[in-house]
Amino acid sequence: MTWVFWGIILVFAGWVIWTYNGLVALKNQLQNAWKQIDVQLKRRYDLIPNLVETVKGYMKHEQDTLQKVVDARSKAMASTGIKESAEAESALSQSLGKIFLLMENYPELKANQNVLQLQEELTTTENQIAFSRQYYNDLVMRFNMKQEVFPSNMIASFFRFQPGEFFDVADAEKIAPRVNLTLPA
Amino acid sequence: MIFFLLVGLSVDFVYFGAFTPGGPRFPIATVSALMFALTLTLTAFGFGGNLILGAVGAEGLDIKIPEHRELHNVVTEMALASGCPMPKVHVVYDPAPNAFATGRDEKSSAICVTTGLLALLDREETQGVVAHEMAHIKNRDTLVMMLVSVLLGGVALLSDWAQRSFLRSRHGRRDGGNLILVIPALLLIMLSPLISRMLAMAVSRQREYLADATAVEFTRNPLALAKGLEKLRDANMPFQKASRGTAHLFIVSPFHRGVDERDGKLADLLGTHPPINRRILLLYQMAGLRPGSQEFRDSSAQTAPLAAR
Numbered sequence: 001m002t003w004v005f006w007g008i009i010l011v012f013a014g015w016v017i018w019t020y021n022g023l024v025a026l027k028n029q030l031q032n033a034w035k036q037i038d039v040q041l042k043r044r045y046d047l048i049p050n051l052v053e054t055v056k057g058y059m060k061h062e063q064d065t066l067q068k069v070v071d072a073r074s075k076a077m078a079s080t081g082i083k084e085s086a087e088a089e090s091a092l093s094q095s096l097g098k099i100f101l102l103m104e105n106y107p108e109l110k111a112n113q114n115v116l117q118l119q120e121e122l123t124t125t126e127n128q129i130a131f132s133r134q135y136y137n138d139l140v141m142r143f144n145m146k147q148e149v150f151p152s153n154m155i156a157s158f159f160r161f162q163p164g165e166f167f168d169v170a171d172a173e174k175i176a177p178r179v180n181l182t183l184p185a
Numbered sequence: 186m187i188f189f190l191l192v193g194l195s196v197d198f199v200y201f202g203a204f205t206p207g208g209p210r211f212p213i214a215t216v217s218a219l220m221f222a223l224t225l226t227l228t229a230f231g232f233g234g235n236l237i238l239g240a241v242g243a244e245g246l247d248i249k250i251p252e253h254r255e256l257h258n259v260v261t262e263m264a265l266a267s268g269c270p271m272p273k274v275h276v277v278y279d280p281a282p283n284a285f286a287t288g289r290d291e292k293s294s295a296i297c298v299t300t301g302l303l304a305l306l307d308r309e310e311t312q313g314v315v316a317h318e319m320a321h322i323k324n325r326d327t328l329v330m331m332l333v334s335v336l337l338g339g340v341a342l343l344s345d346w347a348q349r350s351f352l353r354s355r356h357g358r359r360d361g362g363n364l365i366l367v368i369p370a371l372l373l374i375m376l377s378p379l380i381s382r383m384l385a386m387a388v389s390r391q392r393e394y395l396a397d398a399t400a401v402e403f404t405r406n407p408l409a410l411a412k413g414l415e416k417l418r419d420a421n422m423p424f425q426k427a428s429r430g431t432a433h434l435f436i437v438s439p440f441h442r443g444v445d446e447r448d449g450k451l452a453d454l455l456g457t458h459p460p461i462n463r464r465i466l467l468l469y470q471m472a473g474l475r476p477g478s479q480e481f482r483d484s485s486a487q488t489a490p491l492a493a494r
Binding site: 033134 | 251254255258259261262263265266267268308403405
């Protein structure tokens, strides 16, 4: 009879270990995904000056929009803190979108190979930023779900896991909540 | 795999008389054929990715060509969205629009796209197709189909064994009353390779639906993939260099479809891919558009007869 008892203890211990390791793995993937977003953002900083230089000659009437892009980029590079940099990056994305829209009015621009190449590079950078954020949010969802679902919620609360925070860019109207992304060490 | 097993069984039966009362008890040829076939299958699984790429004539990307650069960027985006490491990207210079993914796991995967597809689909639709291929890699469909083919071989082996043991037992017995039970059982055993083949094809089709859904999970854009599939369906160009074993890896079936495509039951049961119209329908439903509604008619260029199943 005692080996049945020890067998049950062993199975239970195995389940605890397996669930704990799953939670730890998700937490680490989450931290990695968060850092990967920064990698994508840095790429964009390097590409923007090239774009502005290339289109400045053609888009003579859009100087102030171009200047807005340059300013937004400087602001984004200088911003510190998660909330501030998220807002600055969002402003930069918006101003870039305006430039792309305006480029539609200049057919000579569309014939220029350099411009097309740059546009593709910027498009893919924007997409990569978006997909990195999407992947991060998906990981946050899975991590939080695992902490709330029974029976792994018992393990999560026992080992004091904290839920992850979704990546959220504050709107102008919304009062930005304090985004606390400190994950337990 | 089945071929080797049947060869092994024939050798056993004819040369060694394995299953008759006079011969050896241990079917040596069958077991060695089984071992050989298993080794072959596992080798194909492990290294087959490169073999397939060689067979279709896949080449590396030329980054000077804008479309190739765009493809590389799209694959990077999908690798980020799925969380997989970046696969190797290849191109096939072929007008038939198609794409496939190979590799035994995430780390040694490759995606291959034909130039026909690059020319036909725009960036958004190519993204949907690439997401579908990344989904195959993420869901480990090459592993799944290898296991299914191994099981297929096992079923063929068992059914043949059972048939021969029936024949053996009838030499000794002359029991008329048993015959009524024997005939359906024998029929079932003889049909079991066919039935298991249909099941394997059913697995392949369900994995295709799963890959479509996972692709939407990556891109969050079901309409792009739907429009891409519509364009691929209308192009209707078979890809010459695909074989039956590799067909399940492609996004649309590489074999020639009949001009007046009837959604016949038998054709569907033995197909590696689900009917493409049904795949498109499901994607439109994921986008929240009901067929028959005005938005659906606006969005879809041509709604071919849809098999409601």
